[in-house]
Amino acid sequence: MKKKLIFRLKLTFALFTCGSICLAQTDLTLRYDRPASNWNEALPLGNGRLGAMLYGGTETEQLQLNEETLWAGEPGNNVPEGKSADITRARTLLFAGNYAEAQALMLEAFPRKVPDSSNYGMPYQTMGNLWMNFPGHGQATNYKKELDISRAVATVSYDLAGVHYNREYFTSLTDDVLVIRLSSSKKGMLTFDLKLTSPQQQIQRTTRGKSTAIMRGISGNSENKRGRIAFETHVTPLLKGGTLTSTDSTLRIQAADEVVLILSAATNFKNYKDISGNASDRAHGLLQKALGKRYASLRDAHIARYRAQFDRVSLDLGISPQQQKTTDLRVREFAQADDPALVALYFQFGRYLLISSSQPGGQPATLQGIWNDKLSPPWDSKYTVNINTEMNYWPAEVTNLAELHEPLFAMLKDLAVTGRESAKKLYNARGWNMHHNTDLWRITGIVDGGFYGAWPMGGAWLTQHIWKHYIYSGDTKFLDTYYEVLKECTRFYLDVLAEDPQTHYLVVAPSMSPENTYQKGVALSAGTTMDNQLVFDVFQNSIAAAKILNRDAAFIDTVMLALKRLPPMQxxxxxxxxxxxxxxxxxxxxxxxxxxxxxxxPSAQLSPYRHPKLFEAARNSLTYRGDVSTGWSMGWKVNWWARLQDGERAYKLIKDQLSPAPEAQSGQHGGTYPNLLDAHPPFQIDGNFGCTAGIAEMLIQSYDGDIHLLPALPTAWQRGSVKGLRAPGGFEIDMDWEHGKVSRLTIRSKLGGNCRIRLAEGTHLTGKQDLLPARGENSNPFYAIREIAQPVFSQQATFQGVSLAETVSYDLKTKKNNTYVFQQQNQ
Incomplete structure (x- = not known):
């Protein structure tokens, strides 16, 4: 009771002393009072390439290790020969209304079980574990395990027999190694053994001299492919005081005052078709470079690099006494407790995970980011591109982490090469395509057979990220670099679109609405709504890009003709x-x-103001599906309810997501594990990223010709602040709000041009430059509206109308690199 009273007094004082709109600082630390008992309680560390899961044991410490290019298998695509006739036949059957027969044909041509002649993608695999054994430390007290995501540094501390022990961990963004510092309050108290292990089958463990433990191995086989990724892990302890000895595979530290461990890891992977690198030389080089630096220099450089990305955005939704509790307890109590700071922590945790799992020059974040403790993880922990990979990158632009998009773009360039094979062999088409999965080797054929896998739209969705990055940055050099990827994706759909004999629309067939069925056991279909929407965006993006770059006029004329024949929404x-x-x-x-x-x-084809009936129909579809589902699905629903301007329902989905994940390792229950990772279950990282994007979408939307501020604010967040969110056209937004309305607004314009903002009616802001009432279409080309075809409505449809909050739009003429500040006008 006394602690709670002191906390409330401090909170009251902080709010009083910093003014009416300033909030006490949100704490950005995950806290626990016991070691992890399983992987879902361990804490993720990562630098984009090297990942570790920290358990924090006192007597036995485990760090489970990953390296982003350690996958099963070897180079090669998965496109079978002689299947194009089956796909053509399936299209004919669909057009004749023989849906079950078409589905049966595709399952025969592409069985659910992996055919001997192909593969359904390789799994991302664990490297192994770093173990430290501390004899007699099992009776520790005053235990704390923390992950400070404002610095990307984790700590473990405890007391034992009058001695305070402390460990500090980080995966360096600057030196590309895992660093651990162990210390104690008395000299000579650090005694422990150190070793590396791995579940991989082809492993050798040794030591170099007395100072370095080395583990080398080869990745596993999978399906019909032999594992050929060679990897090495090196770890060296640096001692102050004490002694260091070794056996064949173990290092022993005795009576040291302080120990700094440096761990490096590398593979022979160069790119998806070249594995001629030298894992040993790479790992040794990284280790030696880091060993030449002081611990403080390694830590400070890492924190500075991390904060240069992380500190671009801050979010404050208020604090409460819940912040004093451990993170796992806060998750358990969130549904009933007032804990707005947990939402802010979860939002920033998503940004932390993206920084930690996707850095320029590396691989994109997988289904589990870079964290996986298995040789055969769920869904292979590869790239599922009928939602999950795309969702991983939804926060990249809006939450000011644009350069973290780069690994996805690099993968797209690879897929635009390997995807020519699937386009030609399976569809007799030019250009490139892929289906609903890929891996390190950039496979583009059908995965999981002719049911889930018969979806030739993966490239269509992934290329939306190219256009998204362009409209946020205005970088025409970037657009020029990736123009051919867009163009050749468009060319594929020009070749495969077929005329539906009943409607005469141009449709993609065979395809499916991802993983759903309309008859028992039948998913295969033609002209699904998502396909039509995706092709609409692909064509529009290519048309716009070609005009901006002044290229391919004749080709674009052809695209425009096909665009007019796509099915409308119904x-x-x-x-x-x-x-x-x-x-x-x-x-x-x-x-x-x-x-x-x-x-x-994430598209921008439905507007509450331009398409009110479609908007209502979308709301009905979402309502019919219900709320609780898999973690990633609930993350997507937060974004949808935000777009529907229903802050209360979006907040309910956040509550559903921030509920304890079940113990079951399979199912569709969603929720959050004690370490704040998302549960399908089991763990999938896309729910974290989707929810981070959804929280941003509740605060700022910029898809409908303007920048709508606080479009879906729940009553629980009536007061707060956010800084650094981005909008298309090079705008960055800071804002404070009170009573649900913006009270202070800062707009930084990187490119200049008109900035149109939409505010709640009754919001009165003044500054050195006037906000003028908006007139006509927004003159800023990054906010151009793409007109969709006239929708078709069933005669049985009955519309009730959707009530929206009243808003007013204003225009602000901005100049490049200028900042504009507005404050609430005193009434």
Whole structure:
């Protein structure tokens, strides 16, 4: 009781002394009072390439290790020969209405079980573990384990027999090694053994001299491919005082005052078709370079590099006494407790994970980022591109981490090469394509057979990230670099679009609405709503890019003709946005994928102001599906409800997501593990990234011709501040709000041009430059509206209308690199 009273007094004083809109600082530390008992309680560390999961044991410490290029298998695509006739036949059957027969044909041509002649993608694999054994430390007291995501540094501390022990851990962004510093309050108290292990089958463990433990191995085989990634892990302790001895595979530290461990790791991977690198030389070089630096220099350089990215955005939603509790307890109590700071922590944790798992020059974040403790992880921990990989990068632009998008763009360049094979062999088409999965080797063929895998739209969705990065940055050099990727993706769809004999629309067939069925056991279809929306965006992006770069006029004329023949969106008999070309939706369908709402988010094809009936139909579709689902699905739903301007429902989804994940390792329950990682279950990282993007979407939206501030603010967040969020056209936004309305606004314009903002009615802001009432279309080309085809409505649809908060739009003429500040006008 006394602690709570002191906390409340401090909180009251902080709010009083910093003024009416200043909030006490949100704490950005994950805290625990016991070691991890399983992987879902361990804490993630990463520098984009090297990952570690920290357990924090006192007697036995474990750090599970990953390196981003350690995958099973070897170079090579997975496109089978002689299957194009089956795909053509399936299209004919679909157009004739023989849906079950078409599905059966595709399953025969592409069985769910991996055919001998192909593969369904290689798994991302664990490297192994670093173990430290501290004899007699099992009776420790005053235990604390923390991860400070404002610095990307973790600590473990405890007391034992009158001695205070402390460990500090980080994966260096500057020196590309794992660093651990162990210290104690009395000299000579650090005695422990150190070793490396791995579940990989081809492993050798040795020591170099008395100072370095080395583990080398080869990645595992999978399906019909032999593992050929060679890897090495080196670890060297630096001692103050004490002695260091070794056996064949173990290092022993005795009676040291302080120990700094440096761990390096590397593989022979150069790129998806070249594995001629030297893992030993790479690991040794990284280690030696780091050993030549003082610990403080390693730590300070790492923190400075990390903060240069992380500190671009801050979010404060208020604090409460819950912040004093351990993070796992806060998650358990979130549904009933007032804990706005946990939402801010979760938002920033998503940014921390993206910084830690996706750095320029490396690989994109997988289904589990860079953290995986298995040789055969769930879904292979590869790249599932019918939602999950894209969701990983939703926070990149809006939360000011644009350069972390680069690994995804680099992968797209690879896929635009390997995808020519699948386009030609499977569809007799030019350009490039891929399906719903890829891996380190950039496979582009069908994965998981002719049911889940018969979706030739992966490239269409991934290329949206190229256009998204361009409109946020205005970087025409970047657009020119990736223009051919866009163009050749467009060329593929020009070649494969076929005329539906009933409607005469141009449609993609065969395809499917990801992982959903409209008849028992039948997913295969033609002209699904998501496909139509994706092709619409692909064509529009290519048209716009070609005009900006003044290229390919004749080609773009062809694209524009095909664009006009795409199916429009349709509203069905349940007043729902149809998922398929035909009105097959069921009101009791609770499927995790709601792919036809792609047009609502992340795309920008549905507007509450320009398409109110479509907007209502999308809301109905989302309502019918319900709330609780897999973690990633609930993360997507936060974004959808934000786009629907329903802050209360979006906040409910955040509460659903920030509930304890079940112990079950499979299912569709969602939730959050004690370490704040997202549960499908099991762990998938996309739910973390989706929820971070969703929280940003509740605060700022910039898809509908303007920058809408606080479009979906729940009553629980009536007061707060955010700094550093980005909007297209090079704008950065800081804002404070009170009583649900913006009270202070700072706009930084990187490119100049018109800045149109939408505010709640009754918001009165003044500054050195006037905010003028908006007139006509926004003159800023980064906010150009793309007109969709006239929707088609079922005669059975009945519309009730959707109530929206009243808003007012203003224009601000900005100059490049200028800053504009506005404050609430005194009434």
């Amino acid at each position: 509203v069905g008999r349940h007043t729902q946005l149809q998922e398929w070309l035909h009105d097959w939706d069921k009101k009791d369908d609770r499927h995790r994928h709601i792919s036809h709402l792609y047009g609502l988010y």
